[in-house]
Amino acid sequence: MKRFWDPGISQTILFVVGVFTFVVASFRTLVIGGLEGLYSNYWLFMVSFGCIIWLRYLRQRQKEADMRAEDARKAETSKAARKPGKAAGKPKKRK
Numbered sequence: 869m870k871r872f873w874d875p876g877i878s879q880t881i882l883f884v885v886g887v888f889t890f891v892v893a894s895f896r897t898l899v900i901g902g903l904e905g906l907y908s909n910y911w912l913f914m915v916s917f918g919c920i921i922w923l924r925y926l927r928q929r930q931k932e933a934d935m936r937a938e939d940a941r942k943a944e945t946s947k948a949a950r951k952p953g954k955a956a957g958k959p960k961k962r963k
Contacts, residue, residue, distance in 0.1 A: 879926055886919030 893912030897905040 879923055882919050882923040882926070886916045886923065889913075889919070890916035 889912050893909040893916060896909045896912070899905065900908060
């Protein structure tokens with residue numbers, strides 16, 4: 869099944885939502901002032917924090933998938949570069 873959008877767009881949206889909610893929460897905290905402003909906008913800070921943590925998690929998963937694909941590609945190229953008549957791990961006999 870084809871995706872509606874590229875996976876990169878979801879990461880961009882998460883980043884934008886995280887930054888936007890942080891800016892709004894900071895502005896509202898400064899407008900209200902004091903700890904009362906911080907208490908009333910705590911949920912916005914947590915939404916921002918959650919978006920950024922989720923974004924980091926998705927980037928880490930993508931990085932791990934890229935590393936696995938690179939390892940598989942390296943294994944495939946080393947397998948193809950080997951001579952067909954020779955055994956791969958057969959030790960030589962000593963005299």
